[in-house]
Amino acid sequence: MGVQERQQKEKMILDAAIRLFTEKGFAATTMDDVAKSAKISKGLTYFYFKNKEDLYLAMTKKAFDELKDVFREVYKNKARTGLDMITELANNYVKFARGSRIYYQAVLDFLGTVQLYNDEHLRQKINPLILQSEHFQKLLEMHHDCAKIGAQMVALGTKDGSIRAELNPEVAFYTVWAMLIGFEKLMGPVSYEPKDTKIQLETWKPGFTKLLQDMLKGTFQAVKVQPVQTSLF
Template sequence: MGVYERQQREKKILEAAIQLFGEKGLHVSTMADVARKTRISKGLIYFYYKSKEDLYLALTKKGMDELKELFNKSFGKPKEKTGLEIMTTLVEGYLSFAREKAVFHDALLDFLSVLDSYQVQREKVSPLILESPYFTKLLQSHHDLAKLGIKAISMGIQDGSIRPDLHAESAFYTLWSMMIGYTKVTGSVSLEPGDIKINAESWKNGFLKLFFEILKGSNTPFKSQPVQGKLF
């Protein structure tokens, strides 16, 4: 089998997995489902991906690569944007990515949970995960996102668009945790009881206000858009 043919078959399997995991979730989906969807035998599926975990980590790596590309594009041309403008583009892009490519975003958050176990209680991590070559690749590349965010904040501190008293690394990881938390809680906002006066739009404006006040300081207020619609 030629290299091109193998690559095309791997791509076909991965595309089917992305759709299945997105529709049914990791735990419900099976390799037999992938085989039926691709019309490739289950045995041959295992030739390309050694386990469902291996396939899911391949999906995770693809999501990581796409998010890294989005972060890189946030910088634009050299010296075209200030650090604050880069961070504005970056956070808007991330929130869109989380909403529009939920299967990738969920996989990335699952990987972060695995990393916690890997650091603290490695024996609790499934051997099927540890044996995957994609797990090794993710270990080597997951910090690339943080490096890009730290670079943007450092640029902003240097060009004066971001407050000078910030520690770039600490600031990015604080904001990164805010971004992840925002995406995880967004869906529950509309289910809050009537005495909690918030809806998705007003909360997004409040989130962005706090986000950019951390970067700029409270002396330069963030201007939110007028909130319309019923408060839940």
């Protein structure tokens, strides 16, 4: 079997798995389902992917590749300031998260798995089939790639004056990334009615962007509260 044919069959199987993971969820999907959807024998499916976990990690790698493309697309236009890049990236990141749900969830799942992997005691909680997948090691090697591009955007901003010069690019970008993950996760709760808090998604989104920009530009200022004389009655 030639390389091109092998790659073609791998793609057919992976595409089928992604469709099923999206429609049915990971737990409800079986390798039989994948083989039938891909119109490939079950034996051949196992030849290319050891198990369902291996397939999910292959999809996760594809998800990181797609997310990296989002970063690259923003960074390639060097005519803008670093702050403009980060602002555009924030908007495109949320679009990716909302528009590619299965990919974005796979990214978050892997980041959570890495947190367990870094602790020898917690590592035992990871499914052994995940650790045995060849895609797992590849993901360990590449999962910082997006942040590296993001840090380059921050570094560019510190040079062109749009971002505070004293910021560490890596620390600053990982802080931005943490904010974006939190923002995306809270979009649902903020949009849900009824709620006691006086906040709407339409006003929160521009407010979040402004706060992010102010943090990077350094326009935060400590305000000294002046004592006010007043009467309770």
